[in-house]
Amino acid sequence: MNDFPFAVVAFDLDGTLADTAPDLTAALNHALQALGRPPVPAEDVRHMVGHGARALLSKGLAATGEVNEELIERGFPIFLEYYQSHIADHSRPFEGLEAALDALAARGVKLAVCTNKLEGLSRELIDTLGWKDRFVALVGGDTLPVRKPDPAPLFAAIERAGGGRAAFVGDSITDTDTAKAAGIPCVAVSFGFSDRPADQLGADALIDHFDDLIPALERIAG
Known part of the structure; x- marks a missing residue:
C-alpha cells in the first residue's frame, strides 16, 4: 500500500461516476x-x-x-x-473513471458511494455497469432517515467502508454542502449535473477529467 493521504474516497453517483x-x-x-x-x-x-x-x-x-x-x-x-x-440503456461511466478507481484501489483506498438516488436503484445501476466489486459501501437516499446535504449519509458511507481519513467527490452544490457539513475535503467534477457553474460550487478542488483526480486528492490533503 502506498502512502496515500485518504483511507476512503466516497463518490456521488449520478453526474459524478456516470452520465445517467x-x-x-x-x-x-x-x-x-x-x-x-x-x-x-x-x-x-x-x-x-x-x-x-x-x-x-x-x-x-x-x-x-x-x-x-x-x-x-x-x-x-x-x-x-x-x-x-431501462436503468442503464444509455448510462455510461465518465471518461477516465474506471482507471482512476483502479489507481485508488491500487493505493489501498476503500471506495464508497453516497447518493440521493434510492439505494435499490443505485445498487441495480452499479451492478449493471459492472461495478459490484468496486465499492465496499453504498448509502442511498432512503438508506437513512435523512439524505444529503445532511452529513449523516456521508459519515455512514465512510464508516461502512472502514473509516479513516476521507474525501468526497461530487458534481453539485448538494455534494459540496454535504462535504462542508461533514468537515471533509471535496473534489468537484466540472462535467456533471450541476445547476450552477462548477467553479461556484465551493469545492476544495475542481477537475475536468478523472485523470486529474488523484493529483487533486493529494493536493487538497495538505
Missing part, C-alpha cells in the same frame, strides 16, 4: 407523458438531478405546468417502473 442523464430523461418524460405533460429536454434534466427521484419528478412537473402532491404520487410509480426497466 439519458435514462433519467427517458423515465421522467415517460412519466410526464402519462400525466399529459410535454417532454423536458435532456439538457434541462441535467440541471434537475441531485435530490432524488421524487424531486426530479417534481421539477419536471414544475417545468411543464402545475405541480402538486397528487400529481407526484400518480407519476412517481410510473417513473420508477420505467426507470428500473
Whole structure:
C-alpha cells in the first residue's frame, strides 16, 4: 500500500461516476407523458438531478405546468417502473473513471458511494455497469432517515467502508454542502449535473477529467 493521504474516497453517483442523464430523461418524460405533460429536454434534466427521484419528478412537473402532491404520487410509480426497466440503456461511466478507481484501489483506498438516488436503484445501476466489486459501501437516499446535504449519509458511507481519513467527490452544490457539513475535503467534477457553474460550487478542488483526480486528492490533503 502506498502512502496515500485518504483511507476512503466516497463518490456521488449520478453526474459524478456516470452520465445517467439519458435514462433519467427517458423515465421522467415517460412519466410526464402519462400525466399529459410535454417532454423536458435532456439538457434541462441535467440541471434537475441531485435530490432524488421524487424531486426530479417534481421539477419536471414544475417545468411543464402545475405541480402538486397528487400529481407526484400518480407519476412517481410510473417513473420508477420505467426507470428500473431501462436503468442503464444509455448510462455510461465518465471518461477516465474506471482507471482512476483502479489507481485508488491500487493505493489501498476503500471506495464508497453516497447518493440521493434510492439505494435499490443505485445498487441495480452499479451492478449493471459492472461495478459490484468496486465499492465496499453504498448509502442511498432512503438508506437513512435523512439524505444529503445532511452529513449523516456521508459519515455512514465512510464508516461502512472502514473509516479513516476521507474525501468526497461530487458534481453539485448538494455534494459540496454535504462535504462542508461533514468537515471533509471535496473534489468537484466540472462535467456533471450541476445547476450552477462548477467553479461556484465551493469545492476544495475542481477537475475536468478523472485523470486529474488523484493529483487533486493529494493536493487538497495538505
